[in-house]
Amino acid sequence: xxxxxxxxxxxxxxxxxxxxxxxxxxxxxxxxxxxxxxxxxxxxxxxxxxxxxxxxxxxxxxxxxxxxxxxxxxxxxxxxxxxxxxxxxxxxxxxxxxxxxxxxxxxxxxxxxxxxxxxxxxxxxxxxxxxxxxxxxxxxxxxxxxxxxxxxxxxxxxxxxxxxxxxxxxxxxxxxxxxxxxxxxxxxxxxxxxxxxxxxxxxxxxxxxxxxxxxxxxxxxxxxxxxxxxxxxxxxxxxxxxxxxxxxxxxxxxxxxxxxxxxxxxxxxxxxxxxxxxxxxxxxxxxxxxxxxxxxxxxxxxxxxxxxxxxxxxxxxxxxxxxxxxxxxxxxxxxxxxxxxxxxxxxxxxxxxxxxxxxxxxxxxxxxxxxxxxxx
Amino acid sequence: xxxxxxxxxxxxxxxxxxxxxxxxxxxxxxxxxxxxxxxxxxxxxxxxxxxxxxxxxxxxxxxxxxxxxxxxxxxxxxxxxxxxxxxxxxxxxxxxxxxxxxxxxxxxxxxxxxxxxxxxxxxxxxxxxxxxxxxxxxxxxxxxxxxxxxxxxxxxxxxxxxxxxxxxxxxxxxxxxxxxxxxxxxxxxxxxxxxxxxxxxxxxxxxxxxxxxxxxxxxxxxxxxxxxxxxxxxxxxxxxxxxxxxxxxxxxxxxxxxxxxxxxxxxxxxxxxxxxxxxxxxxxxxxx
Numbered sequence: 001x002x003x004x005x006x007x008x009x010x011x012x013x014x015x016x017x018x019x020x021x022x023x024x025x026x027x028x029x030x031x032x033x034x035x036x037x038x039x040x041x042x043x044x045x046x047x048x049x050x051x052x053x054x055x056x057x058x059x060x061x062x063x064x065x066x067x068x069x070x071x072x073x074x075x076x077x078x079x080x081x082x083x084x085x086x087x088x089x090x091x092x093x094x095x096x097x098x099x100x101x102x103x104x105x106x107x108x109x110x111x112x113x114x115x116x117x118x119x120x121x122x123x124x125x126x127x128x129x130x131x132x133x134x135x136x137x138x139x140x141x142x143x144x145x146x147x148x149x150x151x152x153x154x155x156x157x158x159x160x161x162x163x164x165x166x167x168x169x170x171x172x173x174x175x176x177x178x179x180x181x182x183x184x185x186x187x188x189x190x191x192x193x194x195x196x197x198x199x200x201x202x203x204x205x206x207x208x209x210x211x212x213x214x215x216x217x218x219x220x221x222x223x224x225x226x227x228x229x230x231x232x233x234x235x236x237x238x239x240x241x242x243x244x245x246x247x248x249x250x251x252x253x254x255x256x257x258x259x260x261x262x263x264x265x266x267x268x269x270x271x272x273x274x275x276x277x278x279x280x281x282x283x284x285x286x287x288x289x290x291x292x293x294x295x296x297x298x299x300x301x302x303x304x305x306x307x308x309x310x311x312x313x314x315x316x317x318x319x320x321x322x323x324x325x326x327x328x329x330x331x332x333x334x335x336x337x338x339x340x341x342x343x344x345x346x347x348x349x350x351x352x353x354x355x356x357x358x359x360x361x362x363x364x365x366x367x368x369x370x371x372x373x374x375x376x
Numbered sequence: 377x378x379x380x381x382x383x384x385x386x387x388x389x390x391x392x393x394x395x396x397x398x399x400x401x402x403x404x405x406x407x408x409x410x411x412x413x414x415x416x417x418x419x420x421x422x423x424x425x426x427x428x429x430x431x432x433x434x435x436x437x438x439x440x441x442x443x444x445x446x447x448x449x450x451x452x453x454x455x456x457x458x459x460x461x462x463x464x465x466x467x468x469x470x471x472x473x474x475x476x477x478x479x480x481x482x483x484x485x486x487x488x489x490x491x492x493x494x495x496x497x498x499x500x501x502x503x504x505x506x507x508x509x510x511x512x513x514x515x516x517x518x519x520x521x522x523x524x525x526x527x528x529x530x531x532x533x534x535x536x537x538x539x540x541x542x543x544x545x546x547x548x549x550x551x552x553x554x555x556x557x558x559x560x561x562x563x564x565x566x567x568x569x570x571x572x573x574x575x576x577x578x579x580x581x582x583x584x585x586x587x588x589x590x591x592x593x594x595x596x597x598x599x600x601x602x603x604x605x606x607x608x609x610x611x612x613x614x615x616x617x618x619x620x621x622x623x624x625x626x627x628x629x630x631x632x633x634x635x636x637x638x639x640x641x642x643x644x645x646x647x648x649x650x651x652x653x654x655x656x657x658x659x660x661x662x663x664x
Contacts, residue, residue, distance in 0.1 A: 163633065165630060182491070183492075184491045209653055209654060211578075212575075213575045213608075213609045246611055246630055248578070248613050248614075248653035248655075281630035281632070284627060284628070284638065286626070286640065287625060288625045289625065290624040290625065291624070363624070365626055
């Protein structure tokens with residue numbers, strides 16, 4: 001009994017002591033997550049501190065505090081500021097949270113400075129990075145940032161004619177007899193497949209064609225078979241593919257097998273999967289100004305333009321890279337954080353491994369798009 | 377309780393009794409057509425129990441030895457090998473007989489694959505038929521199956537195949553014209569129909585033209601057709617690619633109303649090409 005009382009008293013005192021310590025000396029990042037930055041008198045004695053305080057407020061989604069800390073907030077409203085960060089249309093950024101950020105000083109003088117903040121947003125499809133270069137000015141003994149507001153484009157009032165084209169599927173019912181037909185699954189074909197040995201494992205690259213006259217929901221699974229004919233591992237393309245293929249459309253696919261060496265692989269068993277799906281032929285998305293930038297920092301850049309009249313909420317850009325003989329040497333992708341407003345270009349940048357960049361001779365870019373209310 | 381015990385003993389004794397009674401007068405016909413009426417007669421006198429057993433049916437009847445017992449049509453309807461056992465107060469007997477499928481087919485299970493395929497595919501359509509009687513027994517005796525594939529234009533392909541172990545199959549070519557074909561299998565007046573949709577093949581001689589529209593170039597294909605002249609269906613994707621100054625623009629455009637069209641940025645000296653799937657079309661050098 002006395003031991004129990006002693007233990008209870010010890011826990012009570014220890015808890016009280018930790019509460020007092022945590023209140024008096026809070027960890028700034030924990031405080032930011034808890035939304036209690038107001039307890040800290042954040043003094044921005046340097047440009048880096050000002051940028052860090054601003055990013056902390058953004059991470060805590062304390063829009064009012066972040067907006068109030070800006071030097072140029074008279075030039076736009078708090079709503080404009082919030083829309084700049086989260087998007088005015090439903091997109092990946094709408095429900096994203098700032099996971100972490102990095103601050104890089106670019107230039108500093110007595111009364112003004114330039115700082116780069118790299119934001120890492122946690123989204124439904126993984127981490128998306130974005131960069132802002134801030135101009136900061138000294139105001140008394142404090143530094144304040146000029147926010148470089150990027151206004152989202154707004155489509156001008158107009159009428160965009162769309163010849164609505166859509167497929168719907170009716171499957172067989174439960175009352176049909178045993179031999180009755182069902183609707184045939186779409187016929188798809190792997191038109192290219194190439195295993196690549198990388199430092200972190202084996203990668204299977206390739207392209208899949210819908211050779212049917214109906215839209216298909218597709219995915220690809222690969223099984224690595226060892227030289228003694230036993231399966232090593234089975235993996236799927238997951239989201240490294242455009243799952244919706246219209247008739248005669250081609251998508252790249254990318255299947256990763258971590259911690260497997262190509263020298264251990266005797267053969268690869270490919271299993272393309274396709275099923276009918278209700279789909280729309282719109283929107284048409286044009287990929288403009290595609291350019292392969294050589295190493296260092298090898299990348300494919302360009303911009304995507306939504307040619308239809310409907311907002312595309314999520315766009316997934318997939319690049320297929322070929323060597324001189326036309327063989328696929330790499331597949332890479334990027335999700336765009338912002339929605340595609342009709343007729344407004346949105347830039348993209350897909351990173352290419354430095355060691356492969358010199359082998360790339362041509363590329364092909366496709367865009368998978370999703371609109372609120374269903375895939376399109 | 378006593379009756380249950382008797383039945384249980386009779387069932388337990390059945391295999392042994394069958395061994396000893398194989399050659400005795402069975403009283404059953406050796407073969408019975410599924411679902412038909414039949415009569416049995418067992419010598420002797422007095423009441424007895426008749427048990428008829430098969431993997432799918434079990435029947436018990438009270439009979440009088442020395443008299444004829446009638447079974448109504450439909451009593452034994454599952455084709456297969458049957459055993460019977462008669463347990464009387466003074467004697468017992470057993471035997472075996474077969475129930476055969478009815479001669480006349482009543483139902484066909486017709487599996488036709490695929491339900492959709494491209495035109496002009498040799499042996500691309502297969503049909504398999506299983507012939508059943510009115511009780512769902514597979515008719516294993518040979519029967520002639522007539523397959524017929526017809527399209528709306530009046531083209532007809534037909535084959536006659538004799539069933540083997542209750543089934544028959546054939547392969548047919550898809551025609552050169554798109555449309556909805558009827559695939560019919562017919563046996564002794566019983567038929568089954570399946571629909572085969574024949575769809576256009578890959579685009580053939582894909583050709584586009586270009587004209588200036590303000591700051592852009594408008595690209596329009598000619599009506600897209602396959603090599604048999606069938607119109608490629610709307611929704612088929614046509615890819616336009618424009619290459620200029622080391623850069624590239626692409627657009628996947630679905631065919632609408634028979635053609636694909638899009639406006640792309642105009643760059644003097646650009647090379648514009650068109651493709652659909654694995655089929656390449658013409659190339660244009662844009663000078664405006």
